[in-house]
Amino acid sequence: MADKSLNRTELVAAVAAESGQSQATVNGVFDALFSTLATSVAEGTKVTIPGWLAVERTHRAARAGRNPQTGEAIQIQASFGVKVSAGSKLKAAAK
Numbered sequence: 001m002a003d004k005s006l007n008r009t010e011l012v013a014a015v016a017a018e019s020g021q022s023q024a025t026v027n028g029v030f031d032a033l034f035s036t037l038a039t040s041v042a043e044g045t046k047v048t049i050p051g052w053l054a055v056e057r058t059h060r061a062a063r064a065g066r067n068p069q070t071g072e073a074i075q076i077q078a079s080f081g082v083k084v085s086a087g088s089k090l091k092a093a094a095k
Contacts, residue, residue: 012030037055041056041082052089052090053085053086054084054085054087060079062076063076
């Protein structure tokens with residue numbers, strides 16, 4: 001499998017070319033999208049783009065763990081994580 005990746009600059013350029021908008025406009029839209037997404041997830045709101053993806057905050061309970069260097073038992077505090085799920089259109093595009 002080839003190592004292919006698309007960084008933000010390349011993505012902005014591709015969306016600008018596809019939509020006919022300037023790269024500055026597309027970059028501003030991406031900034032607003034990611035800002036809104038981060039704020040919503042931080043508040044515990046699930047963000048869904050039907051068919052494409054869903055992003056939600058998850059809770060990790062406190063648990064016991066071990067320090068891998070010393071083997072000493074430690075207590076890991078409760079925390080939050082983020083779950084990103086692919087929608088049906090995205091899954092179909094990956095086939």
